[in-house]
Amino acid sequence: MDNVSPTTPLISVVIPLYNEGLHVKELLSDLKTALQHIGCRFEVVLVDDGSPDDTWAKIKDAAQTLRNVRAVRLSRNFGKELALCAGLERAQGNAVVVMDGDGQHPPSLLPLLADKWMTSGADIVEAVKRSRGRESLASKFGALTFYVILNKLSGFELKGASDFKLIDRRVVDTWLAMRERNVFFRGMTAWMGFRTIQIPFEVGPRRAGKSGWSYLRRAKLALIGITTFSSFPLRLVTFAGTIFFLFAVGWEFKRFI
Ligand code: UDP
Ligand code: MG
Numbered sequence: 048m049d050n051v052s053p054t055t056p057l058i059s060v061v062i063p064l065y066n067e068g069l070h071v072k073e074l075l076s077d078l079k080t081a082l083q084h085i086g087c088r089f090e091v092v093l094v095d096d097g098s099p100d101d102t103w104a105k106i107k108d109a110a111q112t113l114r115n116v117r118a119v120r121l122s123r124n125f126g127k128e129l130a131l132c133a134g135l136e137r138a139q140g141n142a143v144v145v146m147d148g149d150g151q152h153p154p155s156l157l158p159l160l161a162d163k164w165m166t167s168g169a170d171i172v173e174a175v176k177r178s179r180g181r182e183s184l185a186s187k188f189g190a191l192t193f194y195v196i197l198n199k200l201s202g203f204e205l206k207g208a209s210d211f212k213l214i215d216r217r218v219v220d221t222w223l224a225m226r227e228r229n230v231f232f233r234g235m236t237a238w239m240g241f242r243t244i245q246i247p248f249e250v251g252p253r254r255a256g257k258s259g260w261s262y263l264r265r266a267k268l269a270l271i272g273i274t275t276f277s278s279f280p281l282r283l284v285t286f287a288g289t290i291f292f293l294f295a296v297g298w299e300f301k302r303f304i
Contacts (some may be wrong), residue, residue, distance in 0.1 A: 057088045058161055058213075059140030062148040063130030064106065065096040066207040066261040071105035075113070075252065076146050081154040085161045091116045094134040094147070096259075097124035126264065128230040131210070135219055144213045145232075150254035152211040156246070163244060170241035173212035174248040181252060190261075193269040196236070200277035208233045211248065217241070231272040236275070 060078060064071070075091070082089050093116060095103045112117035119133055131145055143166050146152040156174060156252055163172045194206045214222075218241050219264055227235065237243075274280050274281055 053088070055087050055163075056141040057090065057139060058082075058085065059090050059092055059138035059143045060157070061092045061094065061131065061134030061138050061143055061145045063094045063096050063127050063134060064098065064102050064148045065127070065130070066098045066100045066102060066125060066256055067099035067148050068098065068105050069255040070150065071102065071109060071148070073115070074150070074154075075109055077114075077150075077154040078157075084158045085103045085105075085236050087161060087165055089115060090138070090140065092119060092134045092138050093117070093122065094119045096127065096130035096132045097121050106207050110134075113286040127210075127259070127267075128232050130267070131232055132230060136223060138219065141216050143216075144211075144220050146211045149252050149256070152209070153251050155246065156211070156248055160247060163246060164215065167244055168242070169244040170215040170218050171212060171236060171243040173236075173243060173245050174208050174209055175207045177247045177249050179250065186265075189265060189269075193272065196275060197272055200273060200279045203234060203237055203276065205233060205237060208237070209248075209250075212236065215241070227275075229271045229275050231268060231275060248296050 060082075062074070069075070071093070078091060091113075095105045095106050095118070097120075103118075106116075106118045106120075110116045117137065119137055121130060121133060122230065125133075135143060136143070142161070144157060144160060146154075152174070159173050160174065163169065177192065182190075191206075196202075198204055198206075214236065218236065218239060221239055221241075222235070225235075
């Protein structure tokens with residue numbers, strides 16, 4: 048992967064990978080093709096999220112042979128959101144693109160993301176799903192229910208939002224300064240309030256393997272999204288606590304008289 052002039056902006060591409068050993072090579076080749084058209088310097092930060100397959104061996108190979116590739120390995124599987132954080136902490140670019148590494152976020156969109164960032168003055172250029180791609184009915188229903196609840200409780204409209212986006216250094220630094228542990232990345236980037244523009248994209252098919260997200264993991268992320276974006280659950284617990292307290296006092300009082 049060749050560099051252009053050292054004075055041009057640097058774009059980092061951060062990709063969390065879990066059990067994606069089968070197609071790391073193909074991913075890098077697609078990235079190389081796409082990044083050649085950008086006219087910026089770039090680096091690729093590949094984060095192995097504790098994969099049991101040969102993902103780490105493939106990433107290490109790539110980092111040894113390609114000078115713009117940096118390899119990060121997490122000690123165990125922490126989940127995509129935390130793998131993303133680890134990548135963001137290491138990215139050095141003036142802008143950072145975050146994307147999935149299974150082919151569902153097409154690298155061919157990178158030149159458009161970079162062009163919009165350079166010409167529009169926006170701090171975030173986010174790729175928004177035209178449709179949800181191939182997914183089970185249960186997944187689609189679950190996602191829709193989550194977005195409706197989140198919208199009702201917090202006012203944020205995240206339907207169609209994805210983790211495929213370019214964020215300016217200002218946003219990355221603000222994000223890192225928050226040091227949030229319960230991360231719901233797509234929600235938090237919206238919450239930070241930076242100037243955002245959207246470009247629609249078609250979710251590609253997964254290149255190989257299967258999704259690393261179990262239903263339980265998705266439910267946990269949904270819970271993090273709801274509890275970090277709305278005080279409603281907290282108020283509900285307080286309300287229920289008060290009712291039980293009053294009931295208990297009433298009960299004791301009745302026994303007493
Ligand atoms: N991923 C990860 N850690 C995990 C699960 C997934 O880093 O525990 C990565 C995965 O390798 C991919 C991206 O996150 O690059 C999106 O994951 P996946 O395709 O499994 O999710 P889906 O497309 O089903 O939402
Ligand atoms: Mg996927």
